[in-house]
Amino acid sequence: MFKIMLSKEGSELVPNINIEDISDVISRENNLLWVDAISPSKNEMEKLQEEFGFHELSIEDALKPWQRPKIDQYDSYYFIVIYTARFIPEQVDIQEVELDIFLGRNYIVTVHGEEISELNDVARRWQQNISKLKPSAGVLLYSIIDSIVDSYFPLVDTLGDHIERFEETIFSGRQITLQGEVFRLRKELLQLRRVLGPQRDLLLHLSRMESALLEGDVRTYFQDVYDHIMRVTDTIDLYRDLLNSVLESYLTVASNNLNITVRTLTSWSIILMTLALIAGIYGMNFEHMPELHWRYGYPGVLLIMLLITVILYYYFKRRRWL
Template sequence: MHTLTVFQRHGFQAVTDLDQISDLLMQPRTLIWLDLEQPTASEIERLRAEFGFHPLALEDALQEHERPKIETYPGYYLIIFYSVGYNASERSLQFLPITLFVGANYLVSIRSGPVRHVQQTLARWQTNSHVPGYQVSSVLYALIDAIVDDYFVVLDQIGEQIDEVEEAIFQRGRQEVASEIFTLKKDLLLFRRIVAPERDILNVLLRQEVRIFQPRELAYVRDVYDHLVRLTESIDLYRDLLSSALDSYLSLQGNQLNQLVKVLTLWSIILMACSLVAGIYGMNFVFMPELEQPWGYPFALGLMLTIAVGLGIYFKRSNWW
């Protein structure tokens, strides 16, 4: 599935034949955006033939777990960004890489699944809504800005899940809290491994090591960079909160275990005292007057009960119970 959108002086048009790309690239003031979802081998070969992409760049585009980065090739740049979504049913994050080939008058995006930011950015671009202009840099900014803005929505959903976990810590019977905490910490770690390199990508663009944006457009890029810095700080804050929540959970579990051990210890003391009485009268010596008395057995039971009640009252007044 592919979408080829071309902007010329007379407006936008959709092109279905990829063989026209080389001809369109030769036309002045023509801007091309080619979006490919799960491209086939023939489409990848067509990209190499029409755009002249390096085989290593195309290989990076097909990698599922390639880290975010920016690389310079003759005549174009390779940028790998990530779209992040939150799966409410599984309560987990989903990461989808987007590979961008940025040339002088074209943008090629390759993805392995649906990314709504692409359709939204294309619609905004065609209506010129919140897009600085009709340059490749403008479209690239609009797409990256839409992706980064959605990070805040995902992070807010994670924050709500962290609040639920913190409340569940103080509820009895929530043994799955620890697994939820570890899952959240893992998701946040993966999230940070994406946001931090993307921040470096924006930093490279701001330093003009790779000249894509015009000086007047750097303010927009700087705004996205600030958003990524805030996201990194928020992710680190949430990870610290989860670490504190895990410490609290383990502390509560330890206190509950100590309480259980204390109760068992007190009961063992009571039973040991009763066993002492039973052991004395179970020795069966000849000269034990109580053994020959009719009240000997009730006396032994009563003595055990008295000792048990007495110890219980003492433990209760001592706040040990």
Template sequence: MIDIYTHRQGEGLTHTQNADVLPGLLEDRDRTTWVDLEEPTPDETVLLESVFHFHPLAIEDCIHGRSLPKIDVFDSYLFLVVQGVLLDRKRHDFASTNLSIFLGPNYLVTYHHQPVLSVRSTKVLLAKSDNVLSRGADFLLHTSLDFLVDNYQPLLDEMDEIIGSIEERIVTTDGKGVLKEILEFKRPLPRLRRVASYQKEILNRLSREEFALVAPGLRIYYRDVFDHLVRVTDLAESYKDMLASALEAYLAIVNNRMNEVMKLLTVFSTILLPLTLIASIYGMNFRRLPLAEWSYGFEITLGIMIAISVGMLVYFRRRRWI
């Protein structure tokens, strides 16, 4: 599906889905045009080469959609690949969606195989006001990137909530059943930090005096988005540390529980040791054994064994070993 938004001073914002008007729109240097290709058909993908004359390698990256976030510089345009994210709570992971962007002197082209929330948010904003498109393609790019980075915040909030739940259950349930959850949740955090770091480098370059296609007055806006991504990477790193601490707490609880079991078994073994010794002595096949010929010998021996057991339990209790 193709959506074409165009703005010219005095005409305002117009929207069309007719790709035949693109050559005329691009020739008008006083007009800003945004072309969004969502789940494009092969005929719509051909426009990247036939109308815009983009580099084949950039088009290949768009079609395959497997490239990491990056920014490439061509003669008359910039090519960016960024990634939006969405948390999958059931899998304790997040899905990333590639968004390919071409920034030219008077146009912006976005290409994506799946719906991207930041693109939809930009369209909603355009429906309310044409101010975004009237300020140029570079400002429109900033708006899309700003929405994309803002969408990381719900992901971070949900991650914080899940980690808090894990930490609470470690304490309240002695950590039962959370080890798998901790290990599953640790995997996406380095990937989130890596993706955010790549995009942080993109925003850092856009905020400097490196690209003529970005107006000097807009670089501070890109710097603001860059600061947001710095916060994302910092939070991802802190969540990684929190999960590591949660894992250590879980292992400490397991070890403590194992120590309690071993202590209890040791107490029982220690109590049974003298009783076993007495039983072994009286189990020997000798004729002369103390109390062996006495009619109350069994009861006295049993009483001695009970007294030893009680005495040892009292001693262990006073020493606070049990």
């Protein structure tokens, strides 16, 4: 499906253009064309290829999913792959959505597999202000990428909340098996990081690129987006370190708990077995056991048992085993 938007001679919005007219439209320098293709068929992509004269490799990349974030330079245009991300809280899952962009001198073609809300926002703002803006593909590209990078911040905040919850759980002493969740979050961070790394390089490249397609000031703006994505990746790296730290702390907490439990086991085993031994001795059936006939034999033994209990208890208490 195509959404085709034209800013004609930098002043007028023409909403309905036929695909077949594209080559005419972009031949006039002051037009600015935006074609937004949502899960286009192979057929539709071939039409685009024809009208814009795209290289077959870039068309292939736009059709196959899961390209790496990158910027490829072709004769008359750039091919850019970038990713948005959203968090699905119920499943502790981060979903990356690929966005392919063809950037020409006076056109932009965006290709993606599913709706990207940030793209719709940019389109709406662009259409509303079309008469006030200089028709520049570079500025339009900046708007798109800026709104995509900014959409990472709420995602990162949500992740931070999750990690904080993990910390609290672990140090609260409550024994909860959160390894599954920690593992899943870790996995998502690894996957996100894998996308963000080359994306950052891509933005650095954009902010330094000497190209006729990006006039002077636009580079300053891309520098700003680069700073933003640096903050996102820094935070993701921090979160990965924190998650590792959480897991290590979990291991020391568990090891500490085990020590405490085993000490309790040892102390009480020794106390109770000693008492049972005494009872066992006076349960023996020997004929000649004078204590058995003593008047206060029984309370005496009970007293001795109590004494042993108290002594051992304080002994283990002092050794901090109880």
